[in-house]
Structure formats: structure tokens, C-alpha cells
Amino acid sequence: MASSFEAWVEGAVYAEQCGFDGYTAPEHHFEYNDWMPFPLQALSAAAAATSKIRLITGAMLCTLYDPVLAMEAAATADVLSGGRISLGLGMGYRPLEFDGMGFAKKTRGARLSEAMEIIRLGLSEERFSYEGKHYQYSDIQIQPRPLQSPVEMWFCGGTTPVTARRAAKSGFNYWIANAPYDSCVDIVKTYREELSKAGHDPSRGRLAAFRDIFIGDSVSEAEEMRDYYLREFYDEHIRAYGYLMDDSGQPLFWPALDHPSYQNFVDSLYCGTVEMVIEEIRRYGELGIEAITVPPGQMDIFAKKIIPEFK
Amino acid sequence: MRYGISWALDSSQYSEPEEMYRAITEDINAADIGALHSVWVEESRETAIAVSSPSMFLTHMAPITDNVLLGVKNRQLIQSHPVRLAEEFAVLDVFSRGRALCAFEAASKQQLPAQRLHETIEFMRAAWSRDNMRFNGDYIKFPASIPEDADEGLSTQVLEDEFIPQWQRNNALEDFVAIRPKPYQIRPVIHVSIEDDATLEWSAAHGISPILYADMATEAVVQRVQQYSTALEKAGRSLCEVEIAIERDIHINGAASECALGGDIESLMTQIRQLGDRTQMSHLIWRRRTTGGSDLAEFVNGIMLGIQA
Numbered sequence: 227m228a229s230s231f232e233a234w235v236e237g238a239v240y241a242e243q244c245g246f247d248g249y250t251a252p253e254h255h256f257e258y259n260d261w262m263p264f265p266l267q268a269l270s271a272a273a274a275a276t277s278k279i280r281l282i283t284g285a286m287l288c289t290l291y292d293p294v295l296a297m298e299a300a301a302t303a304d305v306l307s308g309g310r311i312s313l314g315l316g317m318g319y320r321p322l323e324f325d326g327m328g329f330a331k332k333t334r335g336a337r338l339s340e341a342m343e344i345i346r347l348g349l350s351e352e353r354f355s356y357e358g359k360h361y362q363y364s365d366i367q368i369q370p371r372p373l374q375s376p377v378e379m380w381f382c383g384g385t386t387p388v389t390a391r392r393a394a395k396s397g398f399n400y401w402i403a404n405a406p407y408d409s410c411v412d413i414v415k416t417y418r419e420e421l422s423k424a425g426h427d428p429s430r431g432r433l434a435a436f437r438d439i440f441i442g443d444s445v446s447e448a449e450e451m452r453d454y455y456l457r458e459f460y461d462e463h464i465r466a467y468g469y470l471m472d473d474s475g476q477p478l479f480w481p482a483l484d485h486p487s488y489q490n491f492v493d494s495l496y497c498g499t500v501e502m503v504i505e506e507i508r509r510y511g512e513l514g515i516e517a518i519t520v521p522p523g524q525m526d527i528f529a530k531k532i533i534p535e536f537k
Numbered sequence: 538m539r540y541g542i543s544w545a546l547d548s549s550q551y552s553e554p555e556e557m558y559r560a561i562t563e564d565i566n567a568a569d570i571g572a573l574h575s576v577w578v579e580e581s582r583e584t585a586i587a588v589s590s591p592s593m594f595l596t597h598m599a600p601i602t603d604n605v606l607l608g609v610k611n612r613q614l615i616q617s618h619p620v621r622l623a624e625e626f627a628v629l630d631v632f633s634r635g636r637a638l639c640a641f642e643a644a645s646k647q648q649l650p651a652q653r654l655h656e657t658i659e660f661m662r663a664a665w666s667r668d669n670m671r672f673n674g675d676y677i678k679f680p681a682s683i684p685e686d687a688d689e690g691l692s693t694q695v696l697e698d699e700f701i702p703q704w705q706r707n708n709a710l711e712d713f714v715a716i717r718p719k720p721y722q723i724r725p726v727i728h729v730s731i732e733d734d735a736t737l738e739w740s741a742a743h744g745i746s747p748i749l750y751a752d753m754a755t756e757a758v759v760q761r762v763q764q765y766s767t768a769l770e771k772a773g774r775s776l777c778e779v780e781i782a783i784e785r786d787i788h789i790n791g792a793a794s795e796c797a798l799g800g801d802i803e804s805l806m807t808q809i810r811q812l813g814d815r816t817q818m819s820h821l822i823w824r825r826r827t828t829g830g831s832d833l834a835e836f837v838n839g840i841m842l843g844i845q846a
């Protein structure tokens with residue numbers, strides 16, 4: 227978390243200087259004065275201070291917007307940034323956010339798929355109509371038109387293959403949430419198979435992953451950092467609000483520390499030396515994952531020792 | 538008195554949105570350097586080249602300007618959730634370190650009941666100034682699970698037990714919720730168009746600042762503001778609580794018309810002073826039809842500084 231919105235923009239400038247390809251803005255509501263409720267608005271500020279880094283919503287909680295307003299905002303940010311916007315779109319999970327914004331949580335999966343379809347249509351067609359279960363639009367046009375065509379879009383998934391299936395069914399690119407390597411292998415397999423089943427070319431589906439990485443001079447030093455974050459950050463944000471799900475897709479609130487889903491999450495936080503991290507990222511690349519999103523805490527070491535290995 | 542600029546540009550002059558956005562951006566930078574007090578970007582969907590998300594446009598301008606107030610005008614409610622409106626202006630205000638302004642379009646122009654607009658403004662002011670709150674209105678229920686027997690309008694929580702952070706409350710839905718971030722300013726000014734009688738009376742009674750847009754004839758503006766001032770007085774309020782903003786087309790070395798001020802610099806200074814005296818306006822917004830050019834400098838150096846002299 228940046229200490230202020232200005233510090234967050236400075237982070238974008240620094241990430242660009244460090245050679246990162248993209249900078250993400252997340253979305254949450256009703257908590258902390260320094261959190262972003264509207265990532266595209268924050269990215270518009272970052273656009274003014276940067277010139278080449280991609281500006282990515284990660285994740286924008288698409289189910290908490292009217293899709294037309296969301297795409298207008300995306301197009302505006304795209305124009306303001308000179309065509310550098312990518313949309314990572316998620317369904318959200320915190321019950322309070324749905325209740326506060328007046329949207330039903332139980333329809334979030336279906337609404338995300340429909341909203342993404344609408345945004346894809348609206349950002350690529352001059353005029354469009356859409357007839358879905360949750361959203362209907364007749365012959366509308368959005369202003370302004372985005373600079374990019376198409377605007378890159380990613381379906382941001384959860385921690386189980388359920389969302390990978392949903393993304394694949396509609397032929398969306400898929401952004402895998404924090405998952406250990408072995409789970410990623412399963413998710414990628416599921417995603418490719420479902421793309422084929424749905425009649426999409428499996429080689430066209432693009433993959434990215436969020437991956438929290440802790441780098442130390444030794445594994446134990448990296449694990450110490452991880453344990454600090456588990457206590458101070460993830461205990462609140464991963465265990466409290468139903469982010470993790472069980473095998474049947476039901477959200478888990480305050481799962482026990484030895485619950486398999488929580489353990490799976492802990493295992494997803496990669497701890498290693500620089501050499502181990504380079505190797506781990508290579509393994510992800512071999513899976514066909516083209517982008518890894520890491521937390522901003524160790525940008526320096528990524529810039530100096532890791533990014534050059536992949537440029 | 539404060540002086541600002543807005544734009545009603547001929548979109549046929551621009552082939553792409555980015556051309557128009559760039560032209561407005563350059564004017565905003567000139568306004569910032571030139572010591573104008575405010576810039577106002579209109580929410581519009583009328584042409585293929587329009588600014589449908591003005592708060593995003595102005596948030597983009599926040600890091601690259603220092604002084605000028607950043608105003609959204611003709612803001613519409615359409616599908617915007619009131620929580621999003623409150624958040625959006627708070628974020629603009631935080632990014633600009635307290636330079637956000639917000640002016641709403643009249644409810645009748647949006648084909649909405651005036652009451653919905655009034656509730657939205659009440660809600661936004663509460664969201665910015667109060668922490669754990671709920672709102673039980675005819676149009677706004679916040680949070681959605683608010684009990685049916687909740688007090689009407691705004692209510693805030695009275696903590697009876699020990700405070701427990703929301704993340705430790707075992708995921709119970711909250712009766713009272715804090716909207717964040719809070720704006721940088723303690724009380725950001727909200728303006729509202731007073732074209733509708735119901736809104737004129739309501740805004741005066743609640744101390745909400747009026748804005749009169751450039752499409753209204755100048756004499757009608759004077760009349761509306763006088764009605765507003767009477768209503769304000771009747772409500773026991775003072776003009777010092779509000780900011781009367783008036784937008785006009787101004788034709789420097791051109792002709793005056795029903796809706797526009799016009800003439801040479803000396804004549805315009807007189808017209809603006811007279812309008813100010815008749816309305817007690819505290820913010821004049823010049824609606825420009827072009828960008829760039831020398832007229833902005835003439836406006837600042839000739840008219841604005843001339844009146845201040």
C-alpha cells in the first residue's frame with residue numbers, strides 16, 4: 227500500500243524507470259483512505275507522470291459498475307494515456323462491497339462475463355446492442371472512442387479452476403490469482419482445455435499471473451519477509467473477507483491456518499534467492515504465462531537483478 | 538471574485554478525441570500558469586468527441602498543475618451510484634490536494650426527479666464528512682441491506698460496545714459504513730444548477746451553492762439568483778455560506794447578446810461588475826468556444842486584473 231495517492235503515482239514513475247512493463251491499480255471500497263476505489267481514475271493521474279509504462283487495472287471490480295460507465299472510463303483513460311491502458315477485470319469477493327454498492331454478490335460471476343462481453347463490444351464497435359440476462363443495451367455508442375483497438379482485457383481469476391473455465395468459455399485472456407506452481411499447471415491445463423471445448427483457438431488465449439515474490443539473500447530471509455506480510459497484511463485481506471474458496475467454490479471466512487486453501491495460498495508466496503526467482507519465473511514462462519505481477523515492495527532488486535534476465 | 542474558464546468547443550474542428558483533449562489540456566496549463574482560479578470540464582455525450590468522464594480528465598491534470606481549481610460541471614447522475622460519485626470527487630480532491638469542484642446539471646435536464654438529485658448531494662456531503670453512516674432515502678438506500686425501520690435520511694452510528702475493526706467482525710454485513718477516501722478539503726463545495734424551482738428552494742434552504750450555466754439568458758440569470766438570495770434569506774442563511782457561480786460566453790471585442798457579454802475590455806469590465814453587483818456572484822466562468830490564442834491573456838491581464846485593480 228502506498229502511503230498516499232501521490233506516493234502511488236511516484237511508484238508508477240519509479241516502476242517505469244526500473245524497466246517494468248506495467249503498473250497496476252487495484253480497487254477496494256469502504257476501507258483505508260489510501261486505497262483506490264476507482265483504479266482507472268488513479269491510472270489517469272499516473273498517465274500524466276509517465277510516458278511508456280502500461281497502466282493496468284488489477285483488478286477493477288467490474289461487477290460493481292454499470293458496464294457502459296466502466297467502458298467510458300476505460301476509453302477516457304486510454305485517450306489520456308496515449309493508448310497505454312489494459313483492463314484486468316475481476317468479480318470481487320467482499321460482501322460489504324456488494325452491499326455498499328447495491329449489487330448482488332451471488333450473480334457476480336455471470337455479470338462479470340456479460341460485462342466483459344459488453345466492454346469488448348463497446349470498445350471495438352462504433353455502435354452496439356447487447357441482450358443478456360443481466361444487462362441489455364440497444365444501439366448505443368460510447369464517447370470517446372479509445373485509442374487502442376482492441377483494448378487489452380484480462381479476466382482476473384480466483385484461486386480455483388472455476389473462474390478459468392468461465393474465462394475460457396467466453397474466450398477471454400486469463401490472469402491467474404496467486405497460486406503455487408503446481409496449481410498453476412492445473413489451471414493452465416483447465417483453461418486451454420475449456421478454450422478448445424468452447425470452440426476458441428487455445429493458442430489465442432493469453433495468460434498472466436499475480437505472484438507475490440519475496441527475495442532474500444537466503445530462503446530463510448525471504449521467508450521472514452513473507453511471514454511478516456502474512457501477519458500484517460494477508461491475515462486481514464486474505465483470511466477475513468472470503469477471498470479464498472473451498473473445493474466447492476464456497477468462500478472461506480477466517481479459514482484455519484492449516485486449512486488446505488490457506489496453505490495453498492501460503493505456498494503461492496514464493497520465497498527464494500535471486501537465482502531461484504529467475505528460475506521460478508522461467509518455469510512460469512514455459513507454461514505460457516507471459517506476464518507476472520509482483521508486489522511493489524522490492525522493485526529495486528527486480529530492476530537490478532531480475533528484469534535484465536528477461537529483456 | 539474568482540475567475541474561471543470552461544469550454545464548449547466545436548467538435549467538428551477535431552478529428553480525434555485526443556486532439557480536443559490536448560487542446561483543453563494546453564488551455565488548463567495556461568490557466569494554471571496565468572493565475573486563473575478555476576477550470577471547468579463539462580460532462581457530455583453529445584458528440585463522438587466528448588468528455589464523458591470529466592473527473593478522470595481532471596485527475597489526469599492534477600499532477601501537472603499546481604494552483605488552478607479543477608471543476609466538473611454539468612455532472613449527471615445517470616447510472617452513477619452515489620457512493621461512486623462521492624468517491625470519485627474525493628479521489629480528485631486528494632490527487633489535486635484540495636482543488637476539486639463539482640457542479641451538477643439540473644434534474645429536469647437529466648429527466649430525473651429533483652428529489653433524487655437532492656438526495657445525492659446530501660449523501661455526498663455526508664459521505665465526505667461522516668464516518669460510519671447509513672442513508673435511508675426515497676432513492677438512496679445505503680448500505681443496500683439497511684433495515685426497513687432505519688431513521689429517514691442520514692444517521693450515524695453510536696458505538697455501544699467495544700470497537701472492533703471491520704475485518705475482525707466475522708464478515709457480518711455492516712449497518713453503518715464509512716465511505717473512503719475522505720476528500721482533502723474539509724468541506725468541498727458542491728454547486729448545483731438552479732434552473733428547477735424545487736432545486737432553487739432546496740439548495741438555498743440547505744446552503745448549497747448555485748451555478749447558472751451559459752445557455753441561460755443573462756437577465757434570467759439575474760432573476761434566478763435574486764430568487765435564490767430571497768430563499769436563502771428566508772432560510773436564515775447568509776450569502777457568505779455559498780458561492781454563486783455564473784458561466785457566460787464572453788466576446789472580447791465582439792458583440793454582446795442575450796446570453797453573452799461582449800465589447801471591448803473596458804465595457805466588459807463594466808458589464809462584469811454590474812452583473813456581480815446585481816447577483817452577488819463570487820465566481821465568473823468564461824465559457825470559451827476556442828482554445829489557445831491571445832484572448833486568454835487579454836481576459837486575465839485586461840479584465841480580471843483590471844477589475845481587481
